[in-house]
Amino acid sequence: MNEVKAGPVAVATKLLLTLMYGVPILWILITSVKSSAAVFDRASTFVFTPTLDAYSAAITPTLWTAMGQSATIAVGATALVLVIAVPAAYGLARTTGWLPTLGLGLLIVLQMMPQTANVIPLFQIFSSWRLLDTTASVILADAALLTPFATLLLRPFFRAVPPQLEEASSIDGAGILRTFWTVVLPVARNGLFTVGTLIFLLAWGEFLYAVNFYLTPGRYPLSALLAQQVSAFGIDWPGLMALAVLTSLPILVVFSLTYRQLKDGLTVGAVK
């Protein structure tokens, strides 16, 4: 497969995709170093004097608060999801019968639910629990949204752990919990790592729950701040793009550290 030569159609497709995915990234960066006047002047589309004004305007105490909120929500949701989904995925990988089958079916249904079908009842439920306007509500809702996805993605990693390893451990006298902790988890750590990364990325970008469960923008995470600004009238594009760059920086860091595992981990389930 490695010797495959690209034909003209393949080259054209790659050119199209490079434009489609390269231009937006380039444009975020370029716009973020433009002045507001240059954005609306067609003559300055490509030629303009770069300025860091948008960044210095964007980097305020509000930004740091929002970034802290994003980090709290993403880390909190990831931890909660892993604590719940890891044992569940292992349980589903190692049991048979109607109960795990029903569980799997439910997880598939839940992870396909439109988020708007969750946000309406959750708003009412959190309101009656007096949890609205708390970070806990957003973390809980995000974790509930992402747990089915994480469990389904983790299950094949546990199925790939040879049962003989566990049998050997239990012959040595280790109980189920100890075997799980000392034998199974270390073998499946790549899967945990991939899924943890994905959950972090998804929770970092989630904004619908944040926009609705926080009653004032004061404690919005970055994603919600961005969503609020982009749907406002008279958008300040350089400011918005600077905010987009700052929101994406942590994603870039996580992505560059984990791309290899992510690439393999995402396809592990879909292809035999």
Add this chain to the structure above:
Amino acid sequence: MTTSLAPAAGRAGTRPAPGPRRRRPRQARLLFLLPAALFLGVLSIYPLITLLRMAFSAVTAATLNADWAFTGLDNFTAGIQSGDTGAALSRTAVFVAVVTVLGMGLGLGGAIALRTSGRWSGALLALMVFVWALPPVVNGSVWKFLLADTGLVNTVLLATGLRDTPVPFLYDQHWALMAVAFVNSFAVIPFNALVYRAALLTIEPEVFEAAELDGAGKAQQVRHIMVPSVRGTTLVLLILTLVYGLRSFDFIYVMTYGGPGTATNTLPFLGYLQAFVRYDYGLGAATSVVAVAGVLVLAVLYARSIRNEEKHG
């Protein structure tokens, strides 16, 4: 990025289920399901039951935390009679069709183009996966800007003389739905291409060599070797892409907020507006229930197809 992606994983494991010999002691591991069952019971299942109850009740901002009056099918008939539900249904159908055709077509096309090794392919794949991993608000914002009157797309169209006036991508009745659907497929193509590519890489190179010796051209290799051998992957990705389009919300929120007028009110977005802008939670819940019903049908199809894969694969 979207959460509808990975159920592909469900069909994964290559290891056969444990044999009946060791079945009994293994069932103790059902206890591992308990935390998830409790957590999802309270924060996923119970909310869905609440949604259903709201859909059959009169719930407004004033009565949100009070007792709701049961109103039967009133919310559903109100939605249908106002014409909102029907219009949203047909918009959703168009939207899902565009997302699916573009997402599947360019996903497979991209995978075929990207299975060549080399720096360009490697870098392009990494770029695409990175864009896929970016928050939808970021991708939505930049496309809103690219498609604006003074945005790059219109600047290029005007400069090359293809158009005399800017294309009203985001504030014309017909363009807006297409534009948002395009950006949604833009966001799903990298995932589909990545999965398709992995499936294509499992084809033995000898198969292509033999085909070339027999004088098969590139197009014939695509049609007679690649497409048939990724049929299982196609089925899984097709359902995932359909669901992705059906539940799409983020890009509509960011790019058009349902507008202009109601032009991009798909079912999930209409339900959201009814609940959180018009404060008619009952009506919004009823609209969402219609969307949930559509997702349920696809979920059953999906569960079936992955079960077949695990059995016969």
